[in-house]
Amino acid sequence: MADQIPTAEPNSPEARDVRYHLHGYTNARLNEQIGPMIIDRGEGVYVYDNEGRPYIEAMAGLWSVALGFSEERLVEAAATQMRRLPFYHSFTHKSHGPMIDLAEKLVTMCPGNMSKAFFTNSGSEANDTAMKMVWYRSNALGKPEKKKLIARQRAYHGVTIAAASLTGLPANHLSFDLPLSGILRTGSPHYWRDMLPGETEEQFASRRAAELEELILAEGPDTIAAFWGEPVLGAGGVVVPPATYWEKIQAVLAKYDILLVADEVICGFGRTGKMFGCETYGIKPDIMLLSKQISSSYLPISAVVANERVVGPIMDESARIGTFGHGFTAGGHPVAAAVALETIRIIEERDLVANAAEQGERLRNGLAAMADHPLVGEVRGVGLVAAVELVIDKQAKTALEKPGLLGAAVNKALQDQGVIGRAMLDAVAFCPPLIITAAEVDAILTKFRAALDTVASELGLAVPA
Numbered sequence: 029m030a031d032q033i034p035t036a037e038p039n040s041p042e043a044r045d046v047r048y049h050l051h052g053y054t055n056a057r058l059n060e061q062i063g064p065m066i067i068d069r070g071e072g073v074y075v076y077d078n079e080g081r082p083y084i085e086a087m088a089g090l091w092s093v094a095l096g097f098s099e100e101r102l103v104e105a106a107a108t109q110m111r112r113l114p115f116y117h118s119f120t121h122k123s124h125g126p127m128i129d130l131a132e133k134l135v136t137m138c139p140g141n142m143s144k145a146f147f148t149n150s151g152s153e154a155n156d157t158a159m160k161m162v163w164y165r166s167n168a169l170g171k172p173e174k175k176k177l178i179a180r181q182r183a184y185h186g187v188t189i190a191a192a193s194l195t196g197l198p199a200n201h202l203s204f205d206l207p208l209s210g211i212l213r214t215g216s217p218h219y220w221r222d223m224l225p226g227e228t229e230e231q232f233a234s235r236r237a238a239e240l241e242e243l244i245l246a247e248g249p250d251t252i253a254a255f256w257g258e259p260v261l262g263a264g265g266v267v268v269p270p271a272t273y274w275e276k277i278q279a280v281l282a283k284y285d286i287l288l289v290a291d292e293v294i295c296g297f298g299r300t301g302k303m304f305g306c307e308t309y310g311i312k313p314d315i316m317l318l319s320k321q322i323s324s325s326y327l328p329i330s331a332v333v334a335n336e337r338v339v340g341p342i343m344d345e346s347a348r349i350g351t352f353g354h355g356f357t358a359g360g361h362p363v364a365a366a367v368a369l370e371t372i373r374i375i376e377e378r379d380l381v382a383n384a385a386e387q388g389e390r391l392r393n394g395l396a397a398m399a400d401h402p403l404v405g406e407v408r409g410v411g412l413v414a415a416v417e418l419v420i421d422k423q424a425k426t427a428l429e430k431p432g433l434l435g436a437a438v439n440k441a442l443q444d445q446g447v448i449g450r451a452m453l454d455a456v457a458f459c460p461p462l463i464i465t466a467a468e469v470d471a472i473l474t475k476f477r478a479a480l481d482t483v484a485s486e487l488g489l490a491v492p493a
């Protein structure tokens with residue numbers, strides 16, 4: 029793609045993209061120079077660019093296309109619903125079949141004792157909604173001071189004003205005048221990066237729990253409403269919690285009557301090798317946030333699923349005020365809800381959670397076998413999500429002089445090999461569709477190994493045979 033733009037035809041898609049389109053998560057000036065990569069079509073785990081080149085989508089788009097890029101049953105589900113009822117909403121006592129069916133399905137399939145589902149359109153909206161529900165509940169309980177929220181470093185909860193404030197990554201705050209006040213920050217569960225010399229996983233988890241408790245006591249337990257966490261941190265670098273982490277964090281939250289919000293936007297629907305990340309890690313949340321794989325991302329839809337501890341007071345407060353003054357025009361959109369129901373049906377029918385566990389193990393074992401490569405610092409993951417942390421100095425755990433350069437170089441070499449991964453600073457992530465086969469996993473591994481070797485030889489490092 030490089031240097032294509034200066035010579036691009038003025039009416040080419042590349043030139044028009046540069047002229048008219050401001051991208052999300054993109055260096056906009058760099059896009060003027062190098063232009064976009066235009067994806068034209070998809071089939072199975074592959075996408076094809078506008079010159080017909082195939083790529084294995086090893087990130088399932090944005091951790092999201094569970095069923096791959098050509099599931100006809102989702103197309104049919106959408107078309108059928110589009111013909112029957114293309115739009116309806118949930119305000120002022122209205123409802124419709126797909127919304128009711130999906131609410132029932134989510135409440136009954138989520139772990140714990142969930143009570144009701146509320147529908148939103150994106151992960152960010154689900155996070156904002158949960159925040160408002162938590163505040164509304166505190167007011168309903170006559171505890172107006174119980175409003176602060178605790179989120180973690182490296183967390184990703186989205187980009188709307190409140191969700192970006194929960195997010196613990198600098199790019200989401202810098203120049204946006206964020207975060208909002210009232211969001212407290214605690215350490216991430218990144219054992220490999222943040223461990224003290226000689227510290228075991230259990231000791232590290234105890235330290236994180238003790239820090240959390242100190243923060244709660246310093247702020248005043250009665251001022252804190254909820255703790256926010258992804259079972260596995262996704263965009264922060266696929267950070268898998270160390271042994272005993274969630275158990276110890278939950279014990280602290282229970283002690284001080286603090287709600288637990290599990291952001292399952294990436295983990296939900298099979299990604300961690302069980303249906304939900306909460307099941308993989310024994311998390312008992314009060315609220316679960318679902319999106320992405322819920323509809324295989326064929327249409328936007330997300331949900332906030334909450335237990336009676338949360339929903340009961342909210343219902344009472346809505347009666348006192350006269351309404352729960354929150355809701356989105358397209359929340360629970362019938363076509364998106366129909367596609368979500370069909371997605372979940374397919375995941376269950378084909379036992380894609382088991383496939384994620386099996387192919388994920390193959391992927392993680394294959395990556396772990398590259399641990400002796402000079403550029404590999406750590407391989408981590410669970411189920412069908414993994415990351416390789418790249419380093420130049422294994423002892424010091426450092427990469428190139430500028431953070432992110434090495435990750436970008438390896439990810440670019442990987443893309444040149446025909447695999448789309450994702451660099452998060454110097455970690456390259458893998459999160460392929462749940463339908464992936466063993467042969468496709470092997471192709472990712474071979475091409476990743478080749479990408480590592482390419483970059484290592486560019487850097488003048490010896491490559492093991």
Ligand code: PMP
Pocket residue numbers: 090149150151152153155184185186187258262263291292293294319
């Ligand atoms: N939460 C998590 C855990 C996510 O990974 C994401 C998106 N990557 C979001 C929330 C935000 O979702 P959206 O981009 O749909 O707003």
